[in-house]
Amino acid sequence: MNFVLFLAVLMFLESDAIKLLKLANPIDLTWSFTSNSFYTKNTHPFLLTKQTSRLSEDGTWYAQNEFCTGEHVGTHFNAPYHRNRQGYKVHEIPLKHLIAHGIKVDLRLQTKRLKNKSVLLPQHLEKWVRTHGPIQQYTVLLVQFHWSQYYNNKTLYLGAKNDYELSFPGISKSAAEWIVKTKKIVGVGVDTAAVDKGIYNSEISKKILLDNNVYVLENLNIPAKFPDDNFALYVLPMKIFDGTGAPLRIIAVPEENVTKGVIIAVVPWYTHVVVLTISCLWFYVQVFLRN
Template sequence: MFVDLSVLLNEETPVYPGDPQTHITPAGLLHKDGYKDHYVCIGTHVGTHMDAPSHMLENGKNLNDFPLERFSGRGVLIEVNESFNIEEVKSAAVQKGDVVLFNTELSARYQEDVYFTDYPAMSEEIAQFLIEKEVGIVGVDTCSVDNIDGFPIHKLLLQNEVLIIENLTNLKILRGKNFRVHAFPVKLAIDGAPVRAVAELI
């Protein structure tokens, strides 16, 4: 069984403040051209998406520089109440290569402005702990792992080639479950891309 962890991507999909809106324009009409086709203009960090190191680092890797194995791994769910808690993270038995997902339940407010202005962020202590554990991916159901200027958590994780997924959803379904996460981005030689993130229950 698979659980869809991605939000729907369309012209109404909210975007991070300052990012470009999504535009979907017909490029082929069935009654006129005999087929349907669309021109899709999106930002690389819209909807459920993955950040590559080049998102924040001058000489960082692009998504296409990583082997496919890096986009899949054992899933670990960590609950976040009002803030990220290092003790919760330490007790989660995180292992090398894991995909660590943080559930704040804020995805329920994805269509509201507050989703982008009032959310908990990861601490440097937690980020450093996950780096030392050599996790593969960190995922959140919020718009960012940072909520202060300068994006220090992004930079810390990405400098160590820990990939980041933001704007996840449906994480509460994974409570008490064993699962693997698969999140394959489009093969683009750039700083990020939307992903169809899914959890495979095992």
């Protein structure tokens, strides 16, 4: 009787875990590309240069656009080659760096207090590790300042009325150094115009990351309610040959419904074999050795 109950609980956990995993919905972290897409100085903005649409005499519809844009416009991908002569170009980024485990450091409360002076520091990263455990190999780190709420207001988003007096949150030099020392983080994304704190002249943190082949994602649209862990990222830049950067589509597949109670659904396949073997041994002991 005990064995039957044990198997029933095991089957419930397994089936319920799979059911819960199916409830997870993909989330788009990309801003749509329009003529209002954010761009920096010396960069060509996104423009639809030709728009064609017509209804043919036979009733069929035809539409086609042509566009022109710089690599570093709107939600975009910075390849290491952007600031590292020996770094990966866009078309060279390994797929295992683009389809990767995701984590997020939440700095919303700090940013609410400090506004554009909010900065990611090593202690924030260390706190994340203490809370969630070691960082996995091939991880993409997202830093959420909740600055994307200003994206449609360029003055608030940049903290200035021009491209020369910028002021918005960013990643400190010491945090960038901490990130590259892990040897496990392959990409870093922010919901601000740049990873450095409103300074385009130096871009110290960006250079540290790119010099170590850690790519950078900028102008992300991270929703307020977004998990800190247990999600995958599909980082999909336009595959531009020799590109220093590219327009980006980035999709998150959260797994926030996965709990310790249903962990069986996300462990490797061989764990199921081990559980089954133990169950059989338990049954053997109960039925044969006790009689």
